[in-house]
Amino acid sequence: MTARRIIVGYDRSTDAKAAARWALDEALRTGAAVEFLYAYEWPAWLPATSTVPAPSVWPDGETDRAIQGALNEAAALAKQSHPSVPTHVTFVHNSAALELIGRSAGASLVVLGCRGHSGVTGLLGSVSVAVSAHAKCPVVVVRGEPAGEAPVVVGVDDSPSAQVALVFAVEAALARGVGLRVIRAWPQVTGLWEQSQIVTRVVTEQERRPFDELIAGWQRKHPELTISAEAVVAHPAAALAEAGRDAQLLVVGTRGRGAMLGMVLGSVSQHVLRHSPCTVVVAHGEQ
Structure with a gap:
């Protein structure tokens, strides 16, 4: 992870504040600067008929001042908690998702809360979904308060995107001084024999060999890193x-891999973003 600039999608919600804390901690480890971005898209409402006078569709100065005040407050709190981390604030009138996607090309990370201001609890915010799918850099969706010694977990298969994820996970585990769990899931038996005691699915030695060789290569490269390799028979999203x-x-x-390859964001990534109890990174970029 190149130490350049971490962008935090900030809207003063509880989840956005958690994302800010995560980003500041990461910046402290990597030497990156943190940008608090508040993108505000004023709803362009028009009356049902042309005979009704239309109200102003652009925010007044009071709204802008309130948003700027929230950003300044975030920067001031960051200065208190992480005085060595450079920070700045940005306020734009635009769709939050579009703004974050556009700015991701020049960032090392985009960090988001899992919901933002939403009246529906328990759901992943639409901004997080869109940015995770289309950003040009890794996207972090912050959730939970794990212990500092907890490991980094990464899911792999033989797709190029999984190798990008593995590179990110190795660097993250090394930076935090924790172990790395690498999980490779093979499909379960389905169809007629799914419930049969006769036919069971096991990962053969031949199937597992490339996975073991991959892990052995990373272990040789980083002997100081504790890596556990887990080959499981399960749906990768559930595992x-x-x-x-x-x-x-x-x-x-x-x-x-498989039928979901053409989707905007893979089915495993979508499931994990919605159901993981811990912070999720969707790794974009090149190895």
Whole structure:
């Protein structure tokens, strides 16, 4: 992870404040600067008929001042808690998702809360979904308060995006001084024999060999890093969400293999973003 600039999507919500804390801690580790970005898209409401006078559709100065005040407050709190981290604030009139996606090309990370200001609890915010799918850099969706010694977990297969995720996870584990759990899931038996005691699914030695060789290569490269390699027979989304219960960070690629390859964001990534109990990183970029 190149130490450049971490962008925090900030709207003063509880989840955005948690994202800010995470970003500041990460900046302290990497030497990056943190930008608090508040993108405000004023609803362009028009009356149902042209005979009704239309109200102003652009925010007044009071709204702008309130938002700028919230950003200044965030920067002041960051100065108190992380005095060595450079910070600045940005306020734009635009869609939050579009603004964050556009700015991600020049960032090392985009960090978001899991919901933002939403009247529906328990759901992943639409901004998080859109940015995770289309950003040009890794996107972090902050959730939970894990112990500092908890490991980093990453899901891999043989897709290019999974290798990008593994690189990110290795660097994250090294930076935090914690272990790394690498999970490779193979499909379960389905169809007619799914409930049969006769036919069971096991990962063969031949299937597992490339995975073991991959892990051995990373272990040779970083002998100081404790790596556990887990080959499981399970749906990868379920296996990773379960592993997130004991992790401080869960890293996934943007797409896996199979029929879901053409989707905007892979089905595994979507499931993990919605159901992981810990912070999730969707790794974009090149190895």
